[in-house]
Structure formats: structure tokens, C-alpha cells
Amino acid sequence: MALSLLGPQEQRVFDVVYGAHPRSIARKTVAERMGLSPTASTTGVYLAAVAAYGVIENAGPGEVRAAQWLFPA
Numbered sequence: 505m506a507l508s509l510l511g512p513q514e515q516r517v518f519d520v521v522y523g524a525h526p527r528s529i530a531r532k533t534v535a536e537r538m539g540l541s542p543t544a545s546t547t548g549v550y551l552a553a554v555a556a557y558g559v560i561e562n563a564g565p566g567e568v569r570a571a572q573w574l575f576p577a
Contacts, residue, residue, distance in 0.1 A: 528563035
């Protein structure tokens with residue numbers, strides 16, 4: 505259901521971050537898996553767009569993770 509809210513690139517970001525669960529993933533790794541430069545501002549734009557829906561969250565400096573509510577016990 506969360507994917508239906510996101511555009512194609514944002515869905516790719518979500519897939520990469522979601523796939524890393526339960527671990528966090530480095531922002532630069534997300535960029536690399538999407539075929540983007542780790543220093544590209546585009547990566548930050550996509551991450552921010554996905555985070556705005558509350559499905560990913562910061563997990564420390566340079567790290568993100570899927571929101572815990574997506575994985576009910």
C-alpha cells in the first residue's frame with residue numbers, strides 16, 4: 505500500500521531501504537544500488553520524498569531504515 509503513494513524513483517528507494525530491514529542502510533549505498541552517484545543531491549531528494557510519508561526514517565548519521573510500523577510483530 506505504501507508503494508502506491510510513491511513515484512517510480514521513490515519506489516526504487518523504498519525497495520532498497522525496505523530490503524535492508526531489519527538493518528539500516530547507508531545513504532550512499534542506496535544511491536549506488538539505484539545507479540546514482542553517492543554525492544548526487546538527487547538521492548537526498550528521493551530519500552526526503554519517501555521519508556515524508558513516514559515509511560523510512562533516519563537511523564543515524566548517513567543511515568536510513570524502513571519504519572518499524574511496517575513490520576508488525
